[in-house]
């Protein structure tokens with residue numbers, strides 16, 4: 001099914017499986033185009049992402065995944081088009097605008113401070129404070145208490161939050177970066193390649209944690225090259241090809257081969273012709 005073949009009931013179901021109580025998607029990207037000079041990185045992309053869904057964005061190199069992620073996280077402004085959050089039109093001039101609207105992004109490099117402990121990494125830049133104005137100081141007790149709550153209650157990890165991040169495994173580091181996002185109390189978390197370069201066990205740990213967050217009601221958007229992982233864990237998979245959103249699939253209706261074909265050709269028609 002192509003997104004361009006608009007109007008079918010089947011497409012409606014795939015692009016919009018459920019809505020929140022108010023009948024609005026958590027995020028709506030409407031006719032978004034992003035140009036860098038003459039390069040059209042995103043070409044008229046329209047997409048609804050529902051509350052508490054795990055939505056994966058896949059595509060070949062240069063397909064526009066990072067650009068769409070950056071438009072949603074306020075790094076880039078769209079050239080054309082509109083973003084809606086909970087049905088309300090929003091404008092992001094920078095990442096703090098996205099943050100103010102409940103959208104946090106976990107970048108691939110994680111940007112953790114290796115020689116600092118888990119709690120300090122989680123609250124870096126926004127420590128709980130005591131006192132007023134020039135007489136305020138970091139409330140370490142609350143910092144550790146709240147970090148422990150994030151790691152234990154929200155992420156289900158029984159770790160010593162005084163452990164320096166340099167001693168953590170790849171999967172645990174990814175979870176600390178997610179913990180730092182959670183400290184801002186978002187309802188949408190965007191993750192860039194959350195399982196790249198992770199072992200099989202670490203990948204499972206991260207996937208299980210994202211499943212858990214979605215069950216708690218947080219909307220998860222993943223940019224990924226790991227098709228097997230998104231097939232196993234995403235609710236829906238949006239395929240970008242040369243800046244266009246060419247299809248949205250549910251894992252149970254597609255497979256690795258079909259997604260690869262969509263990612264590399266932008267269509268399934270080539271395969272159908274081969275079969276004739």
Ligand SMILES: Nc1ncnc2c1ncn2[C@@H]1O[C@H](COP(=O)(O)OP(=O)(O)OP(=O)(O)O)[C@@H](O)[C@H]1O
Nearest residue numbers: 036039040041059060061062063064065066067068
């Ligand atoms: N800041 C920029 N300036 C100019 N061109 C850019 C910029 N960012 C992205 N592009 C171009 O936009 C297009 C889409 O790039 P984007 O990084 O979004 O793709 P991607 O799907 O994330 O690719 P990859 O998987 O390789 O990261 C590419 O042609 C890229 O060269």
